[in-house]
Amino acid sequence: MSKKTDSNIYTILFAIAMVIVVGGLLAFTASALRPRIDNNERLEKQQNILYAMGVNANDESSAIFVSTDEAPELFSKYITKQLVIQGDDVTEDPEAYLIDVKKEQTSAKAGNKRRLPLFVGTKDGQTFYIAPIRGKGLWDAIWAYVAMDANMVVQGAYFDHKGETAGLGANIKQRYFMDDFIGESLMSNGSFKGITVAKGNNDPKNIEKNDNEVDAIAGATITGDGVSAMIKSELRQYVSYFKTLK
Amino acid sequence: MGLLSKKDAALIKDPLADDNPITIQVLGICSALAITAELEAAIVMSISVLFVLGIGNVVISLMRNIIPSKIRIIVQLIVVAALVIIVDQVLKAFAYELSKTLSVFVGLIITNCIIMGRFEAFALGNGPWRSFLDGIGNSLGYGVILIIVAFFRELLGAGTLLGIKVLGDPIEKTGVYAFGYENNGFMLLAPMALIVVGIIIWVQRSRNKALIED
Numbered sequence: 001m002s003k004k005t006d007s008n009i010y011t012i013l014f015a016i017a018m019v020i021v022v023g024g025l026l027a028f029t030a031s032a033l034r035p036r037i038d039n040n041e042r043l044e045k046q047q048n049i050l051y052a053m054g055v056n057a058n059d060e061s062s063a064i065f066v067s068t069d070e071a072p073e074l075f076s077k078y079i080t081k082q083l084v085i086q087g088d089d090v091t092e093d094p095e096a097y098l099i100d101v102k103k104e105q106t107s108a109k110a111g112n113k114r115r116l117p118l119f120v121g122t123k124d125g126q127t128f129y130i131a132p133i134r135g136k137g138l139w140d141a142i143w144a145y146v147a148m149d150a151n152m153v154v155q156g157a158y159f160d161h162k163g164e165t166a167g168l169g170a171n172i173k174q175r176y177f178m179d180d181f182i183g184e185s186l187m188s189n190g191s192f193k194g195i196t197v198a199k200g201n202n203d204p205k206n207i208e209k210n211d212n213e214v215d216a217i218a219g220a221t222i223t224g225d226g227v228s229a230m231i232k233s234e235l236r237q238y239v240s241y242f243k244t245l246k
Numbered sequence: 247m248g249l250l251s252k253k254d255a256a257l258i259k260d261p262l263a264d265d266n267p268i269t270i271q272v273l274g275i276c277s278a279l280a281i282t283a284e285l286e287a288a289i290v291m292s293i294s295v296l297f298v299l300g301i302g303n304v305v306i307s308l309m310r311n312i313i314p315s316k317i318r319i320i321v322q323l324i325v326v327a328a329l330v331i332i333v334d335q336v337l338k339a340f341a342y343e344l345s346k347t348l349s350v351f352v353g354l355i356i357t358n359c360i361i362m363g364r365f366e367a368f369a370l371g372n373g374p375w376r377s378f379l380d381g382i383g384n385s386l387g388y389g390v391i392l393i394i395v396a397f398f399r400e401l402l403g404a405g406t407l408l409g410i411k412v413l414g415d416p417i418e419k420t421g422v423y424a425f426g427y428e429n430n431g432f433m434l435l436a437p438m439a440l441i442v443v444g445i446i447i448w449v450q451r452s453r454n455k456a457l458i459e460d
Binding site: 062091163219 | 252280287311313315317321331336432
């Protein structure tokens with residue numbers, strides 16, 4: 001059976017037309033929606049940063065952000081300073097929260113000096129230093145906003161991921177995992193140690209706060225190791241700035 | 247189903263029972279392993295597949311007479327990828343929270359063999375309305391298995407359903423945990439999904455001998 005759709009010319013023309021139509025459609029959708037998506041992402045960053053410093057609408061067990069309508073107002077109310085740390089230079093930049101951590105990591109690999117954003121927030125008289133960090137999980141990127149006090153003791157954290165396994169690694173954004181970090185110190189005897197997501201530390205309720213360890217999620221070893229590695233390599237870079245605070 | 251002729255109704259009903267995409271056609275097994283560790287993810291995935299397969303089947307069916315047979319698989323892949331990406335972009339712009347829940351599934355949907363399998367096996371040879379029914383039927387059949395598997399894996403593996411601690415608190419030792427019950431962490435790992443699917447296949451075949459091949 002020979003149909004006109006079997007000929008080579010038809011096939012090639014069809015392929016070309018398909019590419020143009022689908023490509024055009026996708027490009028149009030992407031560029032038409034870009035401003036809205038950018039705005040949503042900006043609000044999400046504000047919500048994440050506020051969440052880490054304890055400005056959120058959490059109920060008993062789940063993590064809930066402040067609403068997107070309130071986020072910009074609360075963000076300017078609670079976040080007093082946004083710093084960009086580059087080596088020993090510390091500058092203020094009201095748009096520092098828009099710095100793309102991923103791009104900075106890539107450019108640091110190419111030998112450039114990395115720009116480290118740090119957000120200073122005040123709530124109920126307490127000062128929070130919030131750092132955005134980024135690393136690798138099992139499948140894809142993981143990232144976090146970690147709020148610390150001047151001694152690098154964690155005061156709050158928000159974790160998120162792009163594609164960790166649902167039910168296992170994806171649970172790093174659950175309260176029972178994130179809340180364990182509160183009160184843990186990143187320092188040990190005056191030097192930076194980080195916080196390890198540890199299996200078998202016999203402390204599932206995380207009562208011991210001075211061991212630089214939180215309890216791991218069963219079945220999510222690689223994601224947990226990714227979290228430990230991310231905290232170690234990323235927050236270490238902030239240590240020299242925190243030393244200047246004393 | 248008074249609206250549908252007997253033949254059309256079978257398109258919906260068969261995949262729910264004796265022509266189930268997962269247990270009989272062995273389509274969509276990979277996602278049945280990947281996202282059945284918790285019930286919520288399984289439900290979200292089932293609904294997403296329902297949309298994509300229903301609409302995708304119609305699109306492919308409408309194009310069935312102009313698709314060159316030599317590159318039909320590529321065309322199918324492009325149609326489903328474009329569909330999923332556009333939906334993802336629209337959700338990101340207008341329902342950002344929802345899109346965050348779904349973004350994990352985008353890749354899984356595009357590469358889900360149930361989608362390509364139904365395009366190839368049904369939509370290429372049937373009209374849009376029948377293809378639509380076939381898409382709905384098969385995604386329902388797929389969803390049922392996913393939800394059954396996820397129900398047992400979440401219940402036995404984590405002691406929760408939809409994130410609610412139905413068996414008590416394993417750390418505080420309340421509920422059944424007070425009697426020494428422990429969660430079976432093995433249930434959360436992918437191999438157990440295969441075993442649960444295997445048990446479902448076993449039950450189904452022992453009830454209907456016609457399904458057993460020689």
